[in-house]
Amino acid sequence: MTRIPLYQQVCDYIIQRIKTGEWEEGSRLPSIRTLASQLGVNRLTVLKAFQVLKDSQYVYAKDKSGYYVQKNADNQKKQQSTLNEPKIYSYIKNSHLSDIHNKPVNYMFSTSLIDPKLLPNRYLSEHVKEVFDQYPQLLGTYAPVKGDKELIKGFSAYFQKYYNFYIHEESILITTGAQQGIDIIAKVFVQSRDYVLIDSPTYSAAVDIFLNRGAQLLPIDLTTKGFSLEQVESYMKKYKPKLFYMNPTFHNPTGYTVPTEQRKQLVELAERYQCILVEDDSFHEIYFVKAPPAPIFTYDPCGYVIYLRSFSKYIAPGLRICALLAHPILIKWLVKGKALADNGTPLLNQKAFLYYLTSERVQRHMEKLRIALQLRKEAMEKELSLKQFQWNSPAGGLNLWVKLHEDINIEKFKIKALEQQISIVPGNICDPLARSIPYIRLSYSFLNEQEIKEGIQLLNEVHESLKV
């Protein structure tokens, strides 16, 4: 049995009451003295718990008057069950993002999928047909849990050829998309009460995965200049987080890129504090002017960076192929996690994907895709600038992170937009602590220029109507 530190037990006690709604948003917490005597612990223990909860933004302090429950402190929506339903408690958080995508609308700005019209479907299909002749027992065979050997060799050669870094086959694991990669990492390295650093804003599904493992999230703000390394270091020192999840290149949702100097320093911190950096590099290939800095992974001599590179997204998203790169020791554990998750990515998908790694044609496709996406981005920016929205123009990726007028209630905005057949991702979904922030994420990858123009015009009307 693990011995949970006393202050941690006090934290749990408080969080539980916030989650069940017993202590409501904005209400004052019992005083340190009261709580200490109620729980039979030292006052310093309660004070430490309050400080931890303040850092993780469950509570806030008001001068002299004490501690209060933060608004939206409760990420975990309460589950209601009506009379005829099985009375079962689920640990799953409501995933707002997939709910948003599920609504069919005319102007889909919420999804950062590539418009299928921009994908080389036809010649890919013809190729995949040949795969069956090449591997007659393809459908009758399981792939190794770690991934098809030929595909792993292919990835190793690919990174050598296009990125000029050598990666041993022992360091590669194939996953069914980056999503599964994050999930397996969480399964292997994160458990109840572990601290996890996460870039803020961030990819909302990563938040959901870590919370589901019982982790406590500590947001690290990402700006156009990167992270505050002082903050990173002080959190690593104080909380000893198991890992730091980040998307440092054409970041989702902001589009920012962590500068090269910081990359080296982040690796040093990771090593010093034995904290794994999870580098989700989904947008590396979508740049408009020049290629982004080398992955953080390439600066890591000691094995503290896990690199996720989703591959099929820009070519054949239906295949769901991602390369996870890490130190062989970590891979050994991650393969076991992969075995629990699904026993291996289907062989068909891996063999079908193999072609793209070696094909010049695919490289030409990527060049065309970059241009098409740049045109769409520019169309969106042009329309937004006419309407006086604010954002930082990204040098790559699929999204704009747009600031709304400060008076605007973001939830209302989302609903009004949906009424106009427009879907957007509201800022709070991208916030690790689900705080309400006056930003929205708009993806320019799914609609063509004309649709983008129309959609933004309509969205502007929604914006104006809510400004008061």
Added chain:
Amino acid sequence: MTRIPLYQQVCDYIIQRIKTGEWEEGSRLPSIRTLASQLGVNRLTVLKAFQVLKDSQYVYAKDKSGYYVQKNADNQKKQQSTLNEPKIYSYIKNSHLSDIHNKPVNYMFSTSLIDPKLLPNRYLSEHVKEVFDQYPQLLGTYAPVKGDKELIKGFSAYFQKYYNFYIHEESILITTGAQQGIDIIAKVFVQSRDYVLIDSPTYSAAVDIFLNRGAQLLPIDLTTKGFSLEQVESYMKKYKPKLFYMNPTFHNPTGYTVPTEQRKQLVELAERYQCILVEDDSFHEIYFVKAPPAPIFTYDPCGYVIYLRSFSKYIAPGLRICALLAHPILIKWLVKGKALADNGTPLLNQKAFLYYLTSERVQRHMEKLRIALQLRKEAMEKELSLKQFQWNSPAGGLNLWVKLHEDINIEKFKIKALEQQISIVPGNICDPLARSIPYIRLSYSFLNEQEIKEGIQLLNEVHESLKV
């Protein structure tokens, strides 16, 4: 584009060749001049690489005659890498089962996979090719998280037609194999310190999944007569377990089937104590005499049973398709768990599989497969009975659960068998608490009759040699 120092890249180039054995122990490395011109780098860069490799004992220098590959350079590397290993704690349990499968042997009795020669690979491949013409944007599209609508409809019709029970489309979730189904159920309903009932012996990967969620396992013994319902009830009362995982039909590993009367009572207990029954029904279709009793799921009016039916196993294991059936409320949560796990099973696999649900040809394949497996089972039983092993002959499934002589150390037996090129699953792996029990699981699905005969004869020799 990468910022890895050039000399480091040269080191990697050399290490790779040493590791693959291309440059053998004791052999002379190419001269600095040769290598520099081959790689297009400065001679000083190569010199620096040689010095680094010398320090890390990959190579040694001989006066004037150049550099040579160190003996045991590869071992050296291994020792060194234990020093340099990232200091990270992993929550993953050693999954012995996948370790066993990884060893290539002549007599593979450990895996309950179907011999690929018994699968209809050829006509399936031809069919899948047509799928691409039917769905031109197949590779460019994500499937809905819950599963492809057409396939879900197909499953609903299939259960109606062949099993005569109506299942609403809202109650169906598609997962990538039953393994993923169990993993998602654990993700949604089990967390640290929750109690989980589990049949004993059981499917070892289920044990690993629940332990990874931090659950406490309570084994429920399965005998030829089913469970002790008194034990089930007393555990449910005392521990309030979140769920009861079981494989009640042609059980893995024993082959036993929970009788019909117990099925109804189990549902009543589940409802009374609000405990989910997870019914893993992977072997339902593999019966030798008559079809098994109806699934427990079909007796459940209140939504406390989750039903897992792995489908592709007997037709196209490479596709990895499983139907998870449950009350729509549970499905709603499980879909969110599926979104976290991988955002949806690849569309290609779902569309490719669709055909089998409606094809008469596949039904004929299943009939032939049953006969082939029965012959293999009988071949194994005949040989075992000549050698006076003990087991209960199962009416379906893929495994025999064979008792060894009581004096035998099961771990020793496993190792001895491996030395004879035979892989078996030792009983302790199937025990939820990893206790050592004098049983082994032998699968008859992977080898033909002749191989089975030879393998059992060899296995008997191992058995005799250990009896003392």
